[in-house]
Amino acid sequence: xxxxxxxxxxxxxxxxxxKYVEIKGYQVIPIETHYxxxxxxxxxxxxxxxxxxxxxxxxxxxxxxxxxxxxxLVDEANYTASYKAKxxxxxxxxxxxxxxxxxxxxxxxxxxxxxxxLPEEESxxxxxxxxxxxxxxxxxxxxxxxxxxxxxxxxxxxxxxxENPEKVAKEITENIKNKTENTIITLIIDxxxxxxxxxKYFTGLPIAIPGIEANKGVFGYTLGQLSENxxxxxxxxxxxxxxxxxxxxxxxAEDYQKSLSTAMETIYSVKKVLNSDTNEISLKSLDxxxxxxxxxxxxxx
Numbered sequence: 001x002x003x004x005x006x007x008x009x010x011x012x013x014x015x016x017x018x019k020y021v022e023i024k025g026y027q028v029i030p031i032e033t034h035y036x037x038x039x040x041x042x043x044x045x046x047x048x049x050x051x052x053x054x055x056x057x058x059x060x061x062x063x064x065x066x067x068x069x070x071x072x073l074v075d076e077a078n079y080t081a082s083y084k085a086k087x088x089x090x091x092x093x094x095x096x097x098x099x100x101x102x103x104x105x106x107x108x109x110x111x112x113x114x115x116x117x118l119p120e121e122e123s124x125x126x127x128x129x130x131x132x133x134x135x136x137x138x139x140x141x142x143x144x145x146x147x148x149x150x151x152x153x154x155x156x157x158x159x160x161x162x163e164n165p166e167k168v169a170k171e172i173t174e175n176i177k178n179k180t181e182n183t184i185i186t187l188i189i190d191x192x193x194x195x196x197x198x199x200k201y202f203t204g205l206p207i208a209i210p211g212i213e214a215n216k217g218v219f220g221y222t223l224g225q226l227s228e229n230x231x232x233x234x235x236x237x238x239x240x241x242x243x244x245x246x247x248x249x250x251x252x253a254e255d256y257q258k259s260l261s262t263a264m265e266t267i268y269s270v271k272k273v274l275n276s277d278t279n280e281i282s283l284k285s286l287d288x289x290x291x292x293x294x295x296x297x298x299x300x301x
Contacts, residue, residue: 005259016051021256022300024248028256029296035287039071045294046172050179057184058297059172060253063235064152065293066162066188074129077156081124085131088139089123097142105225115142126150129158134206137217144192146217147205154283161207162188165236173238184296186238189250194233195224201243209234211243253295260292 007019010027020027029052033045042065049059067073081089097107098115130139130146138146147161162168169186176184194203194212202213204220212233216223232254234246 005256012052012054014051018052021259023252023255025300026252027296027298027300028252029298030256030292031294031296032290032292035283035289035291036065036069036293037283037287038068038073040069042066042069042293046175046179049172049294049296050176052296053176053180053182053184054298055182055184056299057182058249059176059184059186059294060249060297061169061172061186061188061294062257063147063162063165063188063190064149064159065291066165066168067149067159068153070163072160072163073153073157074133074160075155075157076122076125076129079125079128079132081121081128082131085128085139086124088127088131089118090120092140093123093127093142094118102142105222107225111143122156125156126158133160134217137215137219138204138206140218141204141221147190147192147207152286154281154286161190161205161235165207166238169236169238184238185241187234187241187246187249187253188236189253190233190235191254192233193224194230194247195220195227196230197223197227201230203233205233205235207235209237209241209243209246249297252297256295257292 005021007021009017009019011017018029020029022028031045031048031052036042036045053059093115098112098118102112102115126145126148127139130148134146149159153159165188169188172186173184176182190205192203192205194201194208200213201211202216202220202224204216204218204224206215208214213220230247231251232247234241234250237246
């Protein structure tokens with residue numbers, strides 16, 4: 001992990017200075033904020049984006065800050081694991097996927113290690129939630145079921161995918177247009193993969209932009225291990241966009257996020273970043289570091 005991106009400096013036509021990095025022929029301009037709290041408006045973030053944006057910029061926003069701002073949090077402590085959930089957590093995910101199917105299909109070594117050390121009680125409650133909200137198709141997926149995020153929510157809460165992300169993306173673009181007269185393209189993305197088999201794009205996630213077959217659950221995830229992994233999944237866009245272009249921009253944003261020392265992809269990396277030995281992550285600890293919920297991406301001319 002790179003802990004010190006190679007930042008350069010520039011300024012807008014109005015003289016506002018900003019930092020950026022260059023990735024694959026694009027400027028990537030971070031939008032740094034505090035931890036966006038449940039039901040907190042993201043309007044403050046729109047103000048900074050408006051100051052820095054230019055015509056035809058891409059604005060790429062991670063799904064979790066949108067979800068948290070919408071209050072899309074569920075407390076897993078309220079769930080009692082059934083025998084089905086216990087089977088899925090202990091035998092299906094931890095042992096069958098962690099020791100047999102995962103290695104056979106060649107899933108990431110990090111994922112296999114994480115599956116093998118799944119905390120039993122928390123995993124059982126989590127599977128119960130997935131069964132309750134999304135059913136077997138998603139619960140059978142060994143990890144990252146239905147895009148539920150465990151890594152950026154406090155305590156025993158998890159965040160679901162955003163509600164109507166396309167509407168959110170269009171509203172953000174419209175707000176920035178009203179403030180600046182610049183038309184930008186807003187993408188809301190998830191780090192869960194989009195796969196390609198032949199000419200077919202698909203993902204296990206419940207939603208994705210048009211052109212990507214979504215809601216495939218464990219079937220999409222399993223087939224995906226035998227297909228081309230294209231990287232992050234664009235969930236929604238403020239306008240129609242070519243699938244390959246959307247994925248390319250999403251992956252540039254993800255490349256930048258992964259370069260940060262504060263990258264929190266899993267609950268284990270969250271504990272490392274926050275220097276915490278417990279599974280209880282508080283709002284205070286989440287707010288103790290700088291977050292980058294969005295980036296502006298601009299083609300270098």
